[in-house]
Amino acid sequence: MGDLLHIPALPPAVFILLIGAATTVAVSVLGNILGLTLGIAVCVMRLSLHRAARIAAAAYISFFRGVPLLVQLLIIYYFLPMIGFDLPPFFAAVIGLGICSAAYQAENLRGGFLIIPRGQAEAARAFGYTAGQARRYILIPQALRAAAPALINEMILILKASSLVSVVGVADLTRESQNIVARDLNPIKWYLIAALIYLVINLVLSRLGVAAERRLNVGYEAATL
Amino acid sequence: MTFDHSLLWQYAPQLLKGFELTVVVWLAGSLLAVVLGFALGCALLSKNGAVSLPVRGYVEFFRATPLLVQLFVAYYGGPSIGITLNAFTVGVFGLGFYGAAYFAEIFRAGFASVPPGQIDAARSFGIPRWARIRHIIVPQMLVLSVPPGVTLLIILLKDTAILSIVTVPELTFQVTGMTIETFAFVEPFAVLAALYWGMTELVAFFGRRAEYRLGRYLQ
Amino acid sequence: MAAGISRDEPALLRVANVSKWFGAHQVLNSVSLSVQRSEVVCIIGPSGSGKSTLLRCMNFLEEYQSGEIFIRGKLIGYANARSGQRVRDSERNIDALRRDVAMVFQQFNLWPHMSVLDNVAQPLVLVYGKPKAEAHARARRVLEKVGLGDKIDEYPLRLSGGQQQRVGIARALAVEPAAILFDEPTSSLDPELVGEVLQVMKQLAGEGMTMVIVTHEMHFAAEVADRVIFLDQSTKVEEGTPREVFFNPKNERTRRFLETWAERNSLFTRNHAETAQRAPSV
Numbered sequence: 001m002g003d004l005l006h007i008p009a010l011p012p013a014v015f016i017l018l019i020g021a022a023t024t025v026a027v028s029v030l031g032n033i034l035g036l037t038l039g040i041a042v043c044v045m046r047l048s049l050h051r052a053a054r055i056a057a058a059a060y061i062s063f064f065r066g067v068p069l070l071v072q073l074l075i076i077y078y079f080l081p082m083i084g085f086d087l088p089p090f091f092a093a094v095i096g097l098g099i100c101s102a103a104y105q106a107e108n109l110r111g112g113f114l115i116i117p118r119g120q121a122e123a124a125r126a127f128g129y130t131a132g133q134a135r136r137y138i139l140i141p142q143a144l145r146a147a148a149p150a151l152i153n154e155m156i157l158i159l160k161a162s163s164l165v166s167v168v169g170v171a172d173l174t175r176e177s178q179n180i181v182a183r184d185l186n187p188i189k190w191y192l193i194a195a196l197i198y199l200v201i202n203l204v205l206s207r208l209g210v211a212a213e214r215r216l217n218v219g220y221e222a223a224t225l
Numbered sequence: 226m227t228f229d230h231s232l233l234w235q236y237a238p239q240l241l242k243g244f245e246l247t248v249v250v251w252l253a254g255s256l257l258a259v260v261l262g263f264a265l266g267c268a269l270l271s272k273n274g275a276v277s278l279p280v281r282g283y284v285e286f287f288r289a290t291p292l293l294v295q296l297f298v299a300y301y302g303g304p305s306i307g308i309t310l311n312a313f314t315v316g317v318f319g320l321g322f323y324g325a326a327y328f329a330e331i332f333r334a335g336f337a338s339v340p341p342g343q344i345d346a347a348r349s350f351g352i353p354r355w356a357r358i359r360h361i362i363v364p365q366m367l368v369l370s371v372p373p374g375v376t377l378l379i380i381l382l383k384d385t386a387i388l389s390i391v392t393v394p395e396l397t398f399q400v401t402g403m404t405i406e407t408f409a410f411v412e413p414f415a416v417l418a419a420l421y422w423g424m425t426e427l428v429a430f431f432g433r434r435a436e437y438r439l440g441r442y443l444q
Numbered sequence: 445m446a447a448g449i450s451r452d453e454p455a456l457l458r459v460a461n462v463s464k465w466f467g468a469h470q471v472l473n474s475v476s477l478s479v480q481r482s483e484v485v486c487i488i489g490p491s492g493s494g495k496s497t498l499l500r501c502m503n504f505l506e507e508y509q510s511g512e513i514f515i516r517g518k519l520i521g522y523a524n525a526r527s528g529q530r531v532r533d534s535e536r537n538i539d540a541l542r543r544d545v546a547m548v549f550q551q552f553n554l555w556p557h558m559s560v561l562d563n564v565a566q567p568l569v570l571v572y573g574k575p576k577a578e579a580h581a582r583a584r585r586v587l588e589k590v591g592l593g594d595k596i597d598e599y600p601l602r603l604s605g606g607q608q609q610r611v612g613i614a615r616a617l618a619v620e621p622a623a624i625l626f627d628e629p630t631s632s633l634d635p636e637l638v639g640e641v642l643q644v645m646k647q648l649a650g651e652g653m654t655m656v657i658v659t660h661e662m663h664f665a666a667e668v669a670d671r672v673i674f675l676d677q678s679t680k681v682e683e684g685t686p687r688e689v690f691f692n693p694k695n696e697r698t699r700r701f702l703e704t705w706a707e708r709n710s711l712f713t714r715n716h717a718e719t720a721q722r723a724p725s726v
Contacts, residue, residue, distance in 0.1 A: 066425035067418045068386035071397060075418065078410050156289075163291035167390060174294060181301065188302035195290040195298065202289040346553035349503050350567040350619060351542035354535060360570065364557050442557055442599045 013180050014193070020176030021197050027093050027170060028159045034098025035158070036151065039105030040140065046110055057106070064103035070164050072100050077168040089169035097165070101158055105151060112147030113139065148216050152209035156202050163198075173197060232412050236403045243399030244420065247385045250313070250395060254320025255381050259374075261321060262328020269333045280329070287326035293387055295323055300391040316385070316393040324381050331373045335366035368439045375432030379425050386421070396420065449482050449670065454517060456481045456623055456654055457545070462501060462511030464494075471497050472508065473678040479623065482652040486665035486686075489675035490701060495658040496550075498675065499625050502656065503545050504538050515541050516622060543571060546616035550628040552608040554600040554615075560587065561596040564615045572619065579618075586614045590644050606637030613644055623654035630661060662705060666690050674698045 045057035064072065073096040080092055087095075116139060124134035144151070166175035177194035181187045233240070268280040287295065300315045310318075339362050347357045389398035400413045407413075457479040464472040471494045479485050487495045500506040502513055504521040513520050520541045523533040554563050564583035568574040574582075587593055590610040600608055609629055616624050626645070630638040642664050649655060649668045659665060665672055665686060672689040674682040674697075682689055682698045693699045 062426065063418075063422055066383075066422040066429075068383040068397070068421055070386045070389070071414070071417055071421060074401070075414050078404075078414070082410070160289075160291045163293045164387065166293070174291065174297075177294070178297070186305070188298060188305055191294055191298040191302055195286075195294045198291060198294065199286060199289040340553075342549060342551045342553040343555055345505055346547070346549060346555070348505055348539075349542060349545075349547040349549075349625075350571055351539035352567060352570050353539055356570045360566065361555055365555075368557070442601065 013184065013190070016176050016180065017173060017190075017194060017197060020171060020173040021201065023090070023170065024159065024162050024172040024174075024198075025201065027090060027097065027165055027172060028155070028162045030094045031097030031101060031162070032155050032158050034094060035101025035105050035154070038098060038102035039109060042102055042106040043109040043113065043143075044135065046106060047113060061103045061106055064100050065107075069096070069100050069161050070167065072096055073164055073168050089165070093162075093165035093168060093170045096168075097158055097162060100161075101154060104157075105154055108147045108150035108154065109143050111150065112143035112145070115146045116142050145216055149209070149213055152205075152212060156205050156209075159201060159205065160198065230412075232403075232407055232409050233416060236399075236407075236413075239399045239403065240396070240416070243394060243396035246313075246393070247382075247395040250316045250320065250388060250393065251382050251385050253317045254324060254385075255378055257317065257321030258324025258328050258377075258381065261325035263332050265325055265329035266332025266336065269329060270336055284326045284329050287323055288330070292319065292323050292384055293390060295319060296387070296391045312388075312391055312393040315391055316388040316395070319388070319391075320381055320384065323384075324377065327377050327380075328374070331370050331377065332366065334373075335370040336362065338369050339365045371432070371436050371439055375428070375436070378432070379428050382425060382428060383421065449480050451480060453481055455479060455514075456483075456516060457502060457656065458512075458514040458517075459498070459502065460512045460514070462498070462508045462513060464497060464501065464506065464508045471678050472501070474511065475675070475678075475680045476511075477673060477680070477683075479654060479656055481622075481654055483670045484649045484653075484655045484657065484668055485671045485673060486669040487656065487658045487673045487675055488660070488662065488665060488701075489681075492677075493675040494678040495675050496627050499547075499627050499656065499658050502625055503542050503547055505547075507532070515544050539571075543619065544622045545625055546619055546621040546623075547625045547627065548609070548612045548616050548629050550631050552600070552605070552612045552632070554608055554611055556600050558599075559596065560592065560598050560600060560603070560611050563600065563611060564618045567615065567619050583614070583618055586618045587611070589617070590614045591640075604637060605633045606640045609633065609641045610644055613641070613648075617648075623656065624648070626655060626657040626659070628658050628660065630659070660705075662690070662702075662709070674701065676701065 042057050042060055045053040046061065048054055048057070073093065076092050076096040076099075077089070080087055080095075120138055120142065121134055124138045125131075129138070162172060163174040166172050166178065169175075173194055177190050181190050184190065265280050265284065268276050269284070271277045296315060296319045299310065299319055300312065303310050303315070343361055343365075344357060347361050352361075385393075385395050386397040388395055389401065392398065397417065400417045403413045404410055455478040457477075459475060459477040461474045461476055462472055463470065463474050473494075475494070475498055477485070477498075487498065489495050497506055501508045502515075502520075504513075507521060512522075518541060521533055521538060522530045523537065524530060554560075555566070558566065561580060561583050564587060565576070565579040568579035568582060569576060584593070584596060587596055590613055592607060592610055592614065595603060595607065595611075600611065603611070613624075613629075629645070630641050633641065638661070642661065645655070645657070645664075646668055657665070657669075667686075669686050672684065672686050673680060674689060674693075674695075676697050682693060682695045684694075688694075689698065690702065693702060
C-alpha cells in the first residue's frame with residue numbers, strides 16, 4: 001500500500017470515486033422512489049377484490065422477485081432501444097431498479113396492510129368514505145408506517161444492488177473503480193476503497209433508518225399493550 | 226421480433242452446461258455459507274469480545290458491500306497478493322463468504338429466539354450446558370431459521386448470475402455469450418428469465434413444504 | 445402434609461439470610477427460611493415482593509449476593525476458595541445439586557419440539573443417564589399419575605394450559621426429587637383449569653412430597669400448607685401456620701395484604717372463616 005503516499009495520483013482518483021458514489025446514490029434513490037410508487041400500485045392490485053388483478057399482481061411479484069436483477073437490467077438495457085426508447089443508461093437503470101424493487105416493496109406493504117385492524121377500514125366506510133378515499137387517507141398511510149422498517153431496509157438493499165448498473169454502462173461507483181483499476185493497476189486497493197465507500201453510505205443509511213423509525217413510532221408506543 | 230426456436234436447439238449444450246454450473250456453484254456456495262455461517266453465528270453469541278467483535282466486523286462488512294465488488298477484490302485483486310484463483314473457485318468462495326455473513330445473523334437471531342423459559346427448565350433439572358444446547362436449543366433454533374434461511378438460499382441462487390461478470394461460465398454467462406454471437410436477443414433472454422423464475426419458484430415451493438413440516442409442532 | 449414431618453432431621457432446604465440486588469435495587473433482604481422433609485411451605489405476597497426470585501435462588505437459577513442456601517446441607521451456587529473467599533461454584537457442582545430439587549414454572553416451559561412423553565423422560569436420560577426404555581417407562585407411570593396417560597404422544601402446544609402444567613408436574617416428579625419448587629404454577633391458567641392442577645398438587649402433598657409453593661391461591665394455601673410465609677418488598681414479614689397467618693396475622697402489612705386480597709375475593713372471608721374453624725389441627 002505504499003502508493004497511498006503517492007499523493008499526486010490519489011486525490012483525482014478518489015474524487016472520481018466520490019462522483020461515482022454520488023451517481024450510485026442518485027440512481028438508488030430514484031429507483032427507490034419509482035419502486036415505492038409502483039409498489040403501492042402493485043400492492044393495491046394484489047389486495048384487490050378482483051381476481052384478475054390479484055393474479056396479475058401476484059405474477060408480477062413472483063416474476064420480478066424470481067429473476068435475478070442482473071438479467072432484468074440486461075433485458076431492459078437491450079430491450080428498450082428495440083422498441084424505440086433510446087434512453088441514457090442512467091434512466092434505463094433507474095427503471096430497471098424501480099421495476100424490480102416494486103415487487104419487493106409490494107410485498108413489504110402487503111405486510112403493512114395486513115397488520116391494520118379491520119375496524120379501520122370499516123370505520124372509514126361507515127363515515128361514507130369511498131373505497132379509494134379509505135385507501136388513500138386511512139389505509140395507505142398506516143401501511144406505510146407499519147412497513148417503514150422494511151422499506152428503509154429496502155433502500156439499503158437497492159444501494160447494494162445498484163452496483164450491477166455498472167454492467168449496463170452507468171458510471172457508478174463500481175464502474176469508476178473498474179476504470180481506475182484499468183489505469184492504475186492496483187485492484188485490491190481500489191476495490192477495497194470502493195467497498196468501504198459503499199459500507200459508509202450503508203452505515204449512514206442505517207442510522208437514518210433507525211432515527212426515522214423512532215420518529216415514526218412516536219405516539220404508537222401507547223397503542224401496544 | 227420472431228421467436229427462433231432453432232437457435233435454442235443449437236445452443237442447447239452450452240445452455241445446459243451453464244445451467245449445470247449454476248446449480249453446482251449455488252449448492253457448493255450455499256453449503257459453505259451455511260456451515261461457515263453457523264460457526265460465525267455461534268461466535269457472535271460469545272461473551273468474549275475477542276471472539277465476537279471480529280466476527281461482527283466480518284458480518285457487517287460482507288453485508289454492507291455489494292457482492293460484485295467483493296468478487297472483484299477476490300478475482301482481480303487476488304493475483305496481486307499472490308493468490309490466483311480460477312473463476313469457479315472465486316464464485317464458490319465468493320458466494321460462500323458473502324452468504325455466511327447473512328446466515329450468521331439468521332442463526333444468531335434463531336438462538337436468541339428460543340424462549341428463555343425453556344432454558345430455565347433445562348437448567349433447573351441440572352441438564353448440563355452441552356446437552357441443553359444439543360437437545361433444547363439447536364433443534365428449535367434450526368426450525369426458526371428455516372424461513373429466513375430459504376429466502377437467503379433463493380437470493381444466493383439469483384446471485385449466481387452476478388458471477389458471470391467475473392467470467393464464471395454459468396447460465397447467464399452462456400446466454401450473454403450466445404447473444405453476442407447470434408445478435409438474437411429475445412430468445413436467449415426469455416429462456417434465461419424463464420429458467421431462473423422456474424428455479425426460484427421450485428426452491429420456494431420446497432422451502433414452504435419444509436417450513437410446514439418442521440413447524441407443525443408449533444401449530 | 446402434617447403426617448410425615450420429622451422435626452428432628454436437619455432441614456432439607458435451608459435459606460440463611462439471603463440478600464439479592466439487581467443493580468442498585470434490592471430484591472431480597474436477608475430472607476431466611478427452612479423446609480423439613482415432607483413439609484409444604486407456601487410463599488405469598490404482592491407482586492414484586494421477591495417471591496419468585498427467592499424460589500429461583502433456591503435452585504440457583506438466579507444468583508444471590510449474600511447469605512447461604514443449602515440443599516440437603518450442601519451450599520448451592522458457591523464454594524469456598526482456598527483463600528477463604530466465596531467464589532461461584534462450577535456449573536457441574538451446581539447441576540449436581542439441582543438434581544435434588546425440581547421446578548414447576550408459571551409458563552410451564554415445556555419443550556415444544558418434543559412429545560409429552562419425551563418432555564418427561566428427557567431429564568432422566570440426559571441428567572441421570574437412564575436408558576431410554578427405563579426413562580420412558582417411568583415417564584408413562586408418572587403421566588398416568590397426573591391423569592395424562594392418554595396424551596403421551598401429543599405435542600405440548602396442542603394441550604390445554606392445565607394439561608401442560610400437569611405435564612410440567614409429571615416432568616418434575618419423574619426425576620424423583622427430594623423437593624419440588626412451584627413458581628406460581630396456576631397464575632397463567634384460565635380459572636376453570638386451575639382446579640385440575642391444584643388437585644394434583646394436593647395429592648402430592650398428601651403423599652408426603654416436600655413442596656415450596658409461590659402462589660396467589662390463598663384457599664389452596666390455607667388448606668394444604670404446613671407453613672405460610674408472607675414476603676413483602678423483599679423482606680420476610682410474617683411466618684406461621686395457615687391459621688396463624690391468615691386469621692391472626694401479627695403484622696399490619698400482612699393484615700393489609702390479606703384484606704386487599706379478601707376484598708377482591710370476597711368468598712374467602714365469608715366461607716373460609718367457617719371452614720378454617722373446622723380444619724383439622726395442623
